Amino acid sequence: MRRLYISLLALMAVALGAGAQQYHARHDSVWVYNSWDAIIQQWPDTVIINPEITAWTPYDIEFEDDDSDVTRMLKKQTVAVAVGDTTWLVNTQWLRDNKYKGECKKMDDYAPLFFNAKVAFIQCVPTHTSTGMSLLGALLGDSEAFAADPWEDEADFYWIDFEQKRVDKVDHKKLSLLLGDYPDLRRRFEQMHDYKERYMVQSFFIDFVRRVERDPAYPTILDRLYPPQPLQ
Secondary structure (H helix, E strand, O other), rough: HHHHHHHHHHHHHHHHHHHOOOOOEEEEEEEEOHHHHEEEHHOEEEOOOOOEEEEOOOOOOEEEEEHHHHHHHHOOOOOEEEOOEEEEEEEEEHHHOOOOOEHHHHHHOOOEEOOOOEEEEEEEEOOOOOOOOHOOOOOOOOOHHHOOOOOOOOOEEEEEEEOOOEEOOOOOOOOOHHHHHHHHHHHHHHOOOOOOHHHHHHHHHHHHHHHHHHHOOOHHHHHOOOOOOOOO
16 A cells, blocks of 8 residues: 555656646555544444545545445545555545634645544645655554654644644644643743744654653543533
């Protein structure tokens, strides 16, 4: 799968350089998840065999199936898909349809999704072959796979906020807010001379994700989606 996606990105970069707008591919197994429960529990609703994948950019990816009902599901009902075993993509149209605000309004179709039981975010990468390859292979709970080297790559992170129903770009202001529960990490971040620079934001954001993974008090995605109701 990773070889297919690397080839897809490489060929797409060549095509874009030649003035083309897209690259088509097919894959023999695309696992479909129609809820966050299914995503977190790794329990797909169905699998689609050999759908057509159109990559306009590495973070604007469209799926179509020979069955129009399946294509309609992928566009409107599906929350995320896993291409093969490791590459996750979130349906930004689903986010908009469910009244998520913010940066998702600027996104089309599917974008790279990274998550564990507690956090979820989108990562958009530039359209060239020197970055983005390892960004498309995140595994559930594997923090080392959440991003390539933040000191070298120029990707942007977009935080999915399930309580406020927003998708916000993680710049230095957003990261300072996210670090509010970890004052030691926030202090170190804000004391960095170049804390506003993208690479520094990336580095501390990944530190934040790893801290959250280890924090037993940090609520899970499902806890934030379905907060406990008070007893009557």
